[in-house]
Structures are given as C-alpha cells and as structure tokens.
Amino acid sequence: MTAPGPPPVADAVARHLQALQDRICGGLEAADGVARFREDRWRRPAGGGGRTRLIEGGALFEKAGVAYSDVHGPSLPRSASALRPDLEGRSFRALGVSLVLHPESPYVPTTHANVRCFLAERPGAETVWWFGGGFDLTPYLPFEEDAVGWHRAAQAVCAPFGEDVYPRFKRWCDEYFYLPHRAETRGIGGLFFDDLDEWGAERSFAFARAVGDAFLPAYLEIVERRRETPWGDDERALQLARRGRYVEFNLLYDRGTLFGIQSGGRTESILMSLPPLVRWDYDRRPAPGGPEERLVRDFLRPRDWLRLGDRPG
Numbered sequence: 001m002t003a004p005g006p007p008p009v010a011d012a013v014a015r016h017l018q019a020l021q022d023r024i025c026g027g028l029e030a031a032d033g034v035a036r037f038r039e040d041r042w043r044r045p046a047g048g049g050g051r052t053r054l055i056e057g058g059a060l061f062e063k064a065g066v067a068y069s070d071v072h073g074p075s076l077p078r079s080a081s082a083l084r085p086d087l088e089g090r091s092f093r094a095l096g097v098s099l100v101l102h103p104e105s106p107y108v109p110t111t112h113a114n115v116r117c118f119l120a121e122r123p124g125a126e127t128v129w130w131f132g133g134g135f136d137l138t139p140y141l142p143f144e145e146d147a148v149g150w151h152r153a154a155q156a157v158c159a160p161f162g163e164d165v166y167p168r169f170k171r172w173c174d175e176y177f178y179l180p181h182r183a184e185t186r187g188i189g190g191l192f193f194d195d196l197d198e199w200g201a202e203r204s205f206a207f208a209r210a211v212g213d214a215f216l217p218a219y220l221e222i223v224e225r226r227r228e229t230p231w232g233d234d235e236r237a238l239q240l241a242r243r244g245r246y247v248e249f250n251l252l253y254d255r256g257t258l259f260g261i262q263s264g265g266r267t268e269s270i271l272m273s274l275p276p277l278v279r280w281d282y283d284r285r286p287a288p289g290g291p292e293e294r295l296v297r298d299f300l301r302p303r304d305w306l307r308l309g310d311r312p313g
Contacts, residue, residue: 005200005201006201007119007127008119008129008201008204010093010095010117010119013095017068017095017097017117020097020209020212021068023216024066024097024099024212024216025037025053028061028064028101028216031220031223032055032058032059032060032064033059034058034060035055035056035057035061036055037064038054039051040052040053040268040269042266044263044264044266046071046263046264047072047073048070048072048093049266050067050068050070050265050269051068052067052068052266052268053065053067054066054272056276058104060104060105060223060227061102061103062102062103062104062275063102063272064099064100064101064102065099065100065101065269065272066097066099067097067099067269069094070093070094070095071093071094071263072091072093072094073091073092073263075088075089075092076088076092077263083255086128087120087128090120090121090122090125090128091120091121092119094117094118094119094263095118096114096115096117098113098114098116098256098273099112099113099114100273101219102275105227105229106140106141106235106236106239107140107141107226107227107235108222108226109137109140110137110138110139110140110187110275111136111137111138111219112135112138112273113133113134113135113136113215114135114256115131115133115209115211115212116132116208117129117130117132117205117208118132129197129201130194130204131196131197131204131205131207132194133191133212134173134190134191134211135154135191135214135215135218136173136187136188136189136192137187137189137190137219137222138186138187138242138246139187139295140238140242140243140295141235142291142294142295142298143226144305144308145225146222146225146226147299147303148305148306149218149221149222150218150305151190151306152306153214154166154191154214154218155306157191157211158191160210161199161207161210166191169192169193170191172192172193172194173190173192174302176192177189177192179248179249181248181252184245184296185301185302186246186249188303191211193211238292240279241279241284242292242295243275243277243279244278244279246278247275247278250274257270
C-alpha cells in the first residue's frame with residue numbers, strides 16, 4: 001500500500017534520530033554514574049553506516065548499547081522483501097535508533113526500545129515509506145508496580161493520537177515479543193508498531209518522536225525504585241537463566257536482527273543486544289511458590305496492566 005501524502009524528509013529524520021541517541025546516552029551515563037559510552041563508527045560496504053555506543057561493566061549497566069544506523073542499497077534484504085513482495089526491485093533507505101540495556105542487578109529489568117523509518121523508491125513510482133518502533137520491558141523478578149507504571153507511560157504516549165492506539169500497539173507488542181517454543185512472552189510488553197503510514201508523514205513522525213522521548217523517563221523511574229535492592233546468588237542465577245530466553249528471541253525471531261545481518265550491517269552492532277552473561281539449565285523448571293514461578297504465571301503472558309493498576313489497593 002502506498003503511503004498517503006508526501007514521504008518524510010529522510011535527512012530530517014536522520015538529524016532527529018542522532019539527537020535522540022545523544023540524549024538517551026547522556027541520560028544513561030548520568031544514571032550509571034561511573035561508565036561512559038565508547039563509540040564505534042562504522043560504514044557498510046553496500047551503502048551507509050552508523051555509530052554504535054556501548055557501556056560494559058558499569059556501576060548500573062553490565063552492558064548497554066545504543067545504536068544509530070542509516071543504511072541504503074539498491075535492493076531489499078530477504079527478510080524485508082519476503083514480508084513486502086510489492087517492494088521488490090526498489091532501492092531502500094533505513095534509519096533507526098535501537099537500544100538494549102542489561103543492568104547487573106536482577107531487580108532492574110532489561111529493556112529494549114527503537115524508533116525507525118524506512119523508505120523504498122523506484123523511478124516513476126511514488127515512494128513507499130513507514131515508521132516503526134516501540135519499547136518493551138523484560139523483568140526478572142515480578143513487581144506489579146513496575147508493570148503498571150510502564151504501561152501507564154505507554155498509554156500516555158499514545159493518548160494524543162487516539163483512544164485505540166495504545167490497545168492496538170500494546171496487543172501488537174504482546175504478539176510480536178512472543179516465544180512460541182516456550183509459550184511465553186519475552187517480558188511484560190509495552191508498545192510495538194510497524195508499517196505506520198496511514199496518518200501521513202507529519203503525524204507518523206510525531207508519534208515516533210513521542211515514543212522515543214517517553215522511553216527514558218519511564219525506564220529510569222523503575223531503575224531508581226529497584227537499583228539499591230540487595231541481591232545474591234539465587235537472584236543472579238534466575239536472571240542469567242531468564243536472559244537465555246531473551247537471547248532465544250533475538251536470534252530466532254527478531255526481524256531487526258535478520259534485517260541487519262542480511263543487509264550487511266556491522267555484526268557487532270547488530271548483536272550488541274545480547275547480554276554478556278547467560279545460562280541455559282537443561283529442563284529448567286521454576287521452584288514451586290518462588291518468584292520465577294510467579295513471573296512465568298502472572299507476568300509472561302498478555303495482561304491488562306492498566307486495569308490492574310485501577311483496582312482498589
């Protein structure tokens with residue numbers, strides 16, 4: 001489907017995304033208090049490049065990556081053309097900021113966010129474009145307060161754009177970040193949207209900007225609530241095992257990983273989302289009555305967190 005109206009101005013999107021990366025990195029450095037991002041600027045032989053920023057071994061973040069990319073080429077990678085055969089034979093430009101944060105404390109959730117824009121062109125035809133992105137949360141220990149607050153922030157982002165936007169993109173997030181071989185979601189969700197063009201370029205870009213701007217305050221609220229909670233070997237073992245599920249999703253199902261690899265992007269930047277330490281225990285089963293059992297039973301499934309937050313205390 002051809003997007004209505006003129007396409008977004010790619011260079012304006014690029015400037016915004018670079019500034020977004022700068023703001024997020026500055027906020028994360030302030031939250032960590034010790035570590036600073038190191039930057040890797042890279043070029044893609046087929047066209048374009050990016051800048052990947054990484055923290056390893058910080059006071060808060062065991063690993064944190066925030067990447068900006070702007071790549072282009074004469075034809076789409078298989079992961080994209082398989083989903084959109086109507087774009088076969090078009091050149092493309094893909095811009096985005098993507099981040100994954102792996103705190104050391106098992107009480108502070110892992111999180112992921114991204115904002116992206118895609119344009120595909122062919123001489124004599126209208127430009128096909130869309131925006132995508134979102135943010136989601138993967139806790140290792142279950143706290144309803146954190147889940148409710150996270151989804152309230154997601155709803156607040158969506159509210160100016162229509163009453164149906166949060167339910168629609170919340171459901172899409174639950175469905176996308178799902179591990180069918182485990183029969184569980186990757187975390188407690190948030191927002192996910194793709195192929196967004198029906199609002200026109202100006203409004204679609206405004207929504208993408210709002211999602212990017214809302215992410216950090218929502219996440220840091222949880223960080224400050226949980227970062228000083230003492231933890232030990234049991235909590236660490238649970239965290240490392242659950243991180244395994246995160247790796248499984250990123251390597252088996254994540255469309256961004258597939259697109260990056262197939263488009264010839266920088267491998268280290270694409271796989272920066274993987275945690276530094278992880279474990280797989282054969283036939284792992286949560287201890288009855290323990291926090292992991294509650295996490296799997298009550299959190300790793302689609303749930304109306306806003307209704308839960310509205311109930312009497």
